[in-house]
Amino acid sequence: MKRLHLTRFFNNLIALTLFVVPTCRLIAAESKAKKPNVVLIVSDDMGWKDVGFHGSEIQTPNLDRLVAEGVELDRFYAYPICSPTRVALMTGRSPIRYGILSPVGKSSKALPVEEFILPQAFKAAGYETFMTGKWHLGVPDETAMPHRRGFDHYYGFLSGFIDYYTHTDTRRRQLDWMRNGKLVNEEGYSTDLLADEAVRLVEGRDRAKPFFLYLPFGAAHTPLQAPEKVIAKYNDITDRDRRVYAAMVDAMDSAIGRVLEAVGKQGVLDDTLVIYFNDNGGARAGADNGHLAKGKGSVYEGGIRVAAAMRWPAAIPAGKKSSQLTSVMDLFPTLIDAAGIERGQAKPFDGRSVWPAIKDGKKIGRDGVVIASPQEIAVLRGQWKYIRSARENSQRASRLFDVVKDPGETTDLAGKKPDLAGELDKLTREFLPMMANIAPRGRGQGGSRTRGLLWRNDPLLIALDENRDSQLSATELGQADAKLRALDRNKDGKLSADELGLRRR
Known part of the structure; x- marks a missing residue:
């Protein structure tokens, strides 16, 4: 009888072992396979010192939180102008290879559609992919639209900057605000609208999938515009440009906080890799690059060394400052390394993964990081x-x-x-x-000044030049009165600097 009981005991033990071991392996495999959500936040034209964690008078508690609960990337380098930085981010490659070192227009030279870019890698790995914000990589046709290039949903604007309230291209006065390729006419401050859309996307997502959210704000690029109640917080700043600029950064930080709060309400914030960086150094209008030399457009530190931080409590130790030399070209390889996904059809990177440096503090040697204007x-x-x-x-x-x-x-x-x-x-x-094939900004291939430069920099001439040929015809001059009246938004019979766009440069 005892032998029978022992036999049953061992049989049950073997059966239990056969069940438990595969189950444990399955749980371990699921745990290993679980991929983080990714929220990639980019600000625009902010100075090095324009964040709280660099000692600014501007209140940025949500960006400061990323540093306090994650790692500050103290030596993070972007390109000195908007579009090249975005090319490098999307491809992991030097924008020099594409001849893009200046801002691209909506229909001018664009990032080739044949390129396999960052959102496509995440989409191929089973992520839901969202973008709300500034594209600025050129859109010569429908195939170049963000929602045709790896994003399941796109909301925002295609050009380099817009009026924050009318959502129009401030150079051509045309609406530049869309959802998945269709123009939408909506009221509201663009920074808030971008966050609102991001919150809706996070709340309505497929919970069975991880998500990749790309949130490139227009702030704090000109034109300098912000809600009056936020501007009032900075009334002690005497310089008007700086005061409005501070409010723009403050409003953006609040918008970031609302998006992260939405992620947190789902209980997945600590399972989400959040990275923030600024696209280039601060411009003259309101920004403060602190102790760094020069600013936007320059390869000196003030033009390319930018504020950056990363938070992911599940993998990154809190409160660290990394001195690892890192560039925007490194983000594609670093993010896919951190998420454990494949590079797909991406071309050879100029950047490299610095994930071991961020996660474990290991120093990664670099042969050299090349940045250009x-x-x-x-x-x-x-x-x-x-x-x-x-x-x-x-x-x-x-x-x-x-x-x-x-x-x-x-x-x-x-x-x-x-x-x-x-x-x-x-x-x-x-x-x-x-x-050799990239013209210096504002010059033709032969080095001579282009005729269009004056017109591109003069909003009054742009407003009157209906056919964009950099000339004023008799017909266009005959329409001047009506056009100038249309610019007079407050109908006071005068054209202010803001109405002419002079504060936007």
């Missing part, structure tokens, strides 16, 4: 930055700075370290032939 190329490696002309046979002297000790780039060390300068110069050689 139409005029100059910079190479970053370790503490060093080398700057030279973008023209291969230029006689202009190159420069070398220790940007860790000298972030203001006041002391040129090229003369003292010629071997190092020469070594870094070699890293520009692959790109210099490509640069």
Whole structure:
């Protein structure tokens, strides 16, 4: 009888083992396979010092929270202008390869539709993919629309900047506000509307799938516009541009907070990788680049070193500051590495994954990170930055700075370290032939000033130039009175600087 009981016992034990072991393996596999949600937030034209965690008077509690509960990417580099940064983000490759180092128009040179880009990688991995915000990668036809390039849902604007209330392209006065390719005429402050849409998408998503949300705000790009109640918070700032600019950043931070709150209400915020960065250095209108040299458009630190942070409590230790040299080209490989998904059909990256540095604090060596404007190329490696002309046979002297000790780039060390300068110069050689086909901004291929530059920078002439030929015909002059009256939004019989768009440059 005892033998029978023992036999039954061992049989039951074997059966239990056969059940438990596969089940444990299944649970472990599911745990390993569980992918994080990803929220990628980009601000526009903000200065290095325009966030609370860099000591700004502007209130940014939600961005500050990302740093407090995650890691600050202290040496994060973007390109010095909007469109090139977005090319690098979407492809993981240098925008020099595509000839895009200046802002692209809605129908001008665009990121080729053949490129396999970041949202497509997430979509292929089973993610729901959403975008609410600024595209600015060119849309020559329907196939180049964001909702045709990997995003399940797109809401926002295609050009570089719009009026925050009318949602019109401020240069052509045309509506630039859409949902999945269809123009929509809606009321509201664009920063708030983008957040509202993001909240709706998060709340209505398929809970069985992870989601990828790309949220590139227009703020704090010109025109300088913000809700009056937010501007009133900064009445102690005497400079009007700075006061309105501060309110724009404040409003954007509040919008970010609402989106993260929506994620949190679903109980998945700690399972969500949130990354924030700014697209280039601050412009002259209201921004503060602090101790960094120069600003937007320049390859000096004030133009390309930007505020950035990442939060994911499940994987990233809180309250850290990473000095790892990181660029916007690294985000594609880093995000897919962190999420555990494949690169798909993406072309070879110029960037590389820095996920081990972010997650574990491991130092990742770099041969060199190349950043360029139409005029100059910079190479970053370790503490060093080398700057030279973008023209291969230029006689202009190159420069070398220790940007860790000298972030203001006041002391040129090229003369003292010629071997190092020469070594870094070699890293520009692959790109210099490509640069020969990229005209300096505001100049034609031959280096002469383009006739259209004056017109592109003068909103009054733009408003009257109906057929965009950079000339005023007799017919257009005959319509001038009606057009100028249309610009007079408050109907006071005068055209203010805001109505003319002069504060928007």
